[in-house]
Amino acid sequence: MAKTLPADQCETAKAILEKIADEGSADRNSFTQENAQLVLETLEYDGYIHEQAGQMRFNSPILRMWWKKNA
Numbered sequence: 001m002a003k004t005l006p007a008d009q010c011e012t013a014k015a016i017l018e019k020i021a022d023e024g025s026a027d028r029n030s031f032t033q034e035n036a037q038l039v040l041e042t043l044e045y046d047g048y049i050h051e052q053a054g055q056m057r058f059n060s061p062i063l064r065m066w067w068k069k070n071a
Contacts (some may be wrong), residue, residue: 005042012039014071016056017048021068025055 005013012033019026028040028051040056043049048063049056058064 005039009035009039009042012036013043016040016043017067018071020049020056020058021064021071024064025052025057028054028056 012031012035015033016026016031016036016039019030028037031037031040033039040049044051047059050059051057058067
């Protein structure tokens, strides 16, 4: 992530992905970082996550398991 996102967005992305990995999903509006909506859009565009009924989820259960174990 550090290669494509500025440092502040990288930290936000890590926090977002960690929360979604731990909880299975998270409300789009639960992220309070200043740049959270921009980072959510980037993660969606890059194929990491998607929105379903207002909840953000990993696109792949395998990616979610990897993130939970290794990140």
